[in-house]
Structures are given as structure tokens and as C-alpha cells.
Amino acid sequence: MTSLPIEAPPGQSAVAAKHEPRRHIVFLGLRGIPNVQGGVEKHVEMLAGELTACGWDVEVIGRSRYLPHAGTKTWNGIRVLPLWSPRKMALEAIVHTFLGVWVAAWRRPDILHIHAIGPALLVPLARLLGLKVVVTHHGYDYDRQKWGGFARRMLKLGEYCGMRLSHGRIAVSNEVARTMSSRYDAPVAFVPNGVTVPHNRTETGILGEFGLRPKRYVLLAARFVPEKRQTDLIKAFAACGHADFQLVLAGGAEFETPYSAEVRALAGSVPGVVLTGFQTGDRLAELFANAALFVLPSSHEGMPIALLEAMAYGLPVLASDIVANKELGLPAADYFPLGDIDALARGMASKLENPPSDEASHEQRLHVEQAYSWPSVAEKTLQVYRSLLAR
CATH class of the missing domain: 3.40.50.2000 (Glycogen Phosphorylase B;)
Known part of the structure; x- marks a missing residue:
């Protein structure tokens, strides 16, 4: 990856920025940001902002139908890339992730962070292309009522790929972290979702x-x-x-x-x-x-x-x-x-x-x-990244 000039982002001194090389991360497996409906989307939106403030070069690959712009756009210091996906519920996430992995392989980030067990089906491809992969398990998606038998089997396979074959593993629930660690005999870090505590209120009508x-x-x-x-x-x-x-x-x-x-x-x-x-x-x-x-x-x-x-x-x-x-x-x-x-x-x-x-x-x-502050969530996530990059 071409090195970027080290500049201190908002909230970080230039001295602190020099001590740690500017790293590049790509997020994949979500509809997009900002202001896109969904828990994973909110999680990535807030986490990406915190990582940007910590000096990381952050890119989010989203699905073009949920994003109002064409072409890569910078939002709050985060690059957001709309990428085509089919308008079919059963295919949207997996096809988009497949294409996104190839885009990530071209971008050559330090880490590709895939969110949710469905998109984690593409972890083997990402590893084959030489990417370092972290997967966050956001819950047992195969328990969702909307999925049929075949889809549930594919989601369980995605869980296996994400928890067994990725370089780093995160779960947003302590129970999920314990279960995955036991089931797949691999360390899984518990990093909860965060929340932004409101202080100023705006009347919108x-x-x-x-x-x-x-x-x-x-x-x-x-x-x-x-x-x-x-x-x-x-x-x-x-x-x-x-x-x-x-x-x-x-x-x-x-x-x-x-x-x-x-x-x-x-x-x-x-x-x-x-x-x-x-x-x-x-x-x-x-x-x-x-x-x-x-x-x-x-x-x-x-x-x-x-x-x-x-x-x-x-x-x-x-x-x-x-x-x-x-x-x-x-x-x-x-x-x-x-x-x-x-x-x-x-x-x-x-x-x-x-x-x-x-x-x-x-x-x-x-x-x-x-x-449940987002800075705390970001620091725990960075611990997973640093451990992986130190290997």
C-alpha cells in the first residue's frame, strides 16, 4: 500500500500521529453510511468516525442503492464507495461482498474488516487474495425468521468461515463471543456496540x-x-x-x-x-x-x-x-x-x-x-487490529 503523509487528525497531536504509522482499513458487509437503516450500519458509521479520529485511513464499501451519490465520496474524513449489488434480498449481501473483496484486494488495505456472518462467507477468497481479515459477529443471523433452510445453512457456513478462517474475530455480545470461542476453538474478542449520549437537542418539527x-x-x-x-x-x-x-x-x-x-x-x-x-x-x-x-x-x-x-x-x-x-x-x-x-x-x-x-x-x-461509549468501543477494536498487525 502506498504510504500516506502522516498528519494529526482532529483530536490527536502531531507527536502522537508520528508514533504510529497511518494504517488503512476497509469495512465491508454493510449497506453503507451515513444514515442508513440497520444496526450494523450504525455500528460501522460510529466506529469508522472514531478510527478516523485516531489517525486511521478509513474506507467503507457500501451498496449503491442505499447511497445517494455516485462515485467515491468523503464523509467526515471517511471514504465511502458505492458498489453495485442486485436488488434481491437473498443475493444482495453475498454478491456485494464478493465484488467488495475484489475491490479491497485492489486497494490493499492493512485490514479488511467484514461485518456479519453472511458476508463472512467470502473470508476464504479474501485470504486467497492476500488480505488480512477481521470479522465481527453481530448475532445469529440464521435464527432470523425471514430465511429459509438453504439460506440458514449458508449463514452457518459463513459463521464457520468467519470464526475459523479469519485472522481476527470480534463479537458484539459476550454470549456470542463465549459460544464462538468454544464452538470453533478460536479466540473471539468481546467488543459491545456503543451509543452516542445526546447532550444538545434540536427541534425539527x-x-x-x-x-x-x-x-x-x-x-x-x-x-x-x-x-x-x-x-x-x-x-x-x-x-x-x-x-x-x-x-x-x-x-x-x-x-x-x-x-x-x-x-x-x-x-x-x-x-x-x-x-x-x-x-x-x-x-x-x-x-x-x-x-x-x-x-x-x-x-x-x-x-x-x-x-x-x-x-x-x-x-x-x-x-x-x-x-x-x-x-x-x-x-x-x-x-x-x-x-x-x-x-x-x-x-x-x-x-x-x-x-x-x-x-x-x-x-x-x-x-x-x-x-457503552464509542471511544471505548474503538479502543477495544484497535486492540484486535494491533494484535493482528504485530504478527
Whole structure:
């Protein structure tokens, strides 16, 4: 790789920059950045920004249909390259990753960092082309309800390739890290998702746009996919007996499916349900800041960024009792049995009737800021990179 002149990035002294050569990393396996819907996308967007601030030369290969520009663009010091992918759910990620590996081989980065076990199927090709590869396991994607038998087998094969054949391995969940280390007899670093703790709030007018009142609505921010279980939440909202509140579903579907159609139809039949579509930036921040309660009823998570974001706003939260959610160690009253709509309705009613004190909200925000900051996530990721580059 052609060496780049060493310049101190924002927040880093020139002396510190000289002590460590400027390294080049390529991220692959995601739709793109910035402001693209998805947990992996949010993870890479924030991590890439932190690595840039640490003096790394960062490039993200995204899928052109999710990016509004043609050709390589620099965003906050990160190079973002749109690359074609087919508009078919079963092929989009794997074809894009295949092409992206060849692009990475041409770029010759110090590290190719592949995210998620589906794209990890291409680790053997990346190694064959002489690339040093790190894979982050974001969760058991083969447990997602949308996949059939063949796709699930391919995802499990991708997990094997990522955990056995990559040079470095990361998992966003402690449980996933332990399981992968045991299953594949290889070290897997636990590096959690992070969260940006909000300090300044900007009014965007989104509340008025959708007829919402501050602290009078329940919020879920998630894609319309079966494992997020928006239908459970809508049914529970209808049964919880709080007609003076609204339910806001912030999100959408990359591909229209029978499930996304079911969500829209059910939402239309229940008074008080508001569909805002996918939101990001200040508009999403305003929805979080003014919610009365955040609910995450999902059946599958790696490590739930949206739940962490809600906690960072000091919101009361209610989540399904799956392993990924319970790893956050919330009080028992913050969980309900997965799929139990009656229990979810009771939990929502109780939370709405008993909002937390200002002191409790402050303590929650402080805990999230200390435990899940992105600078901490970046430093733990850099430890994996440095270990690999030192070999």
C-alpha cells in the first residue's frame, strides 16, 4: 500500500500521529453510511468516525442503492464507495461482498474488516487474495425468521468461515463471543456496540408533523422485519388500555414483504398507531427525547443499539427476555417473556402509569455513557487490529 503523509487528525497531536504509522482499513458487509437503516450500519458509521479520529485511513464499501451519490465520496474524513449489488434480498449481501473483496484486494488495505456472518462467507477468497481479515459477529443471523433452510445453512457456513478462517474475530455480545470461542476453538474478542449520549437537542418539527405530544407516546425504532415483532407491539398497545397515548413505529422495510404489509395493515386498524418511516439524525433524536417509553419486543438481536440509545436518553424501557437483551442487566421489571402479548401489554401499562424519577433517568444516562461509549468501543477494536498487525 502506498504510504500516506502522516498528519494529526482532529483530536490527536502531531507527536502522537508520528508514533504510529497511518494504517488503512476497509469495512465491508454493510449497506453503507451515513444514515442508513440497520444496526450494523450504525455500528460501522460510529466506529469508522472514531478510527478516523485516531489517525486511521478509513474506507467503507457500501451498496449503491442505499447511497445517494455516485462515485467515491468523503464523509467526515471517511471514504465511502458505492458498489453495485442486485436488488434481491437473498443475493444482495453475498454478491456485494464478493465484488467488495475484489475491490479491497485492489486497494490493499492493512485490514479488511467484514461485518456479519453472511458476508463472512467470502473470508476464504479474501485470504486467497492476500488480505488480512477481521470479522465481527453481530448475532445469529440464521435464527432470523425471514430465511429459509438453504439460506440458514449458508449463514452457518459463513459463521464457520468467519470464526475459523479469519485472522481476527470480534463479537458484539459476550454470549456470542463465549459460544464462538468454544464452538470453533478460536479466540473471539468481546467488543459491545456503543451509543452516542445526546447532550444538545434540536427541534425539527417532527412531533407536529405526525401529531405527537411530548411524553405521550410509546416508541420503537426498528426495521420492518419479522424478528423485530412490530405486530406483537401493536396488539399489546391495543390491549394496554391507554388510549390517551400513541404508538410510534419509526422504521421501514428495504424490501416489501408479506410481513411489512402485515405491519402496515395492522397499524392502520389500531387507533393511535403512527408510522413515521425510517428516521435518522436530529429527527430520530427528537422522537427519542420526547418518548414516554421505548419498547423492543424482538426475537433476535446481536446487541441492541436502539435499546442502548433509548437508555442514553434516560427513557424507561421494556424489552423481550432474549439473551442479547438480558445481557444489558436491566431490572426484572424491564423485561417480558418473548411473544407474550398479554405480559407486554401489562408491562407497558405499568411503565406508562409509573414514569421514572429525574434522578433515576440521570443515573441511567450516566451508566450508559460510562459503559457503552464509542471511544471505548474503538479502543477495544484497535486492540484486535494491533494484535493482528504485530504478527
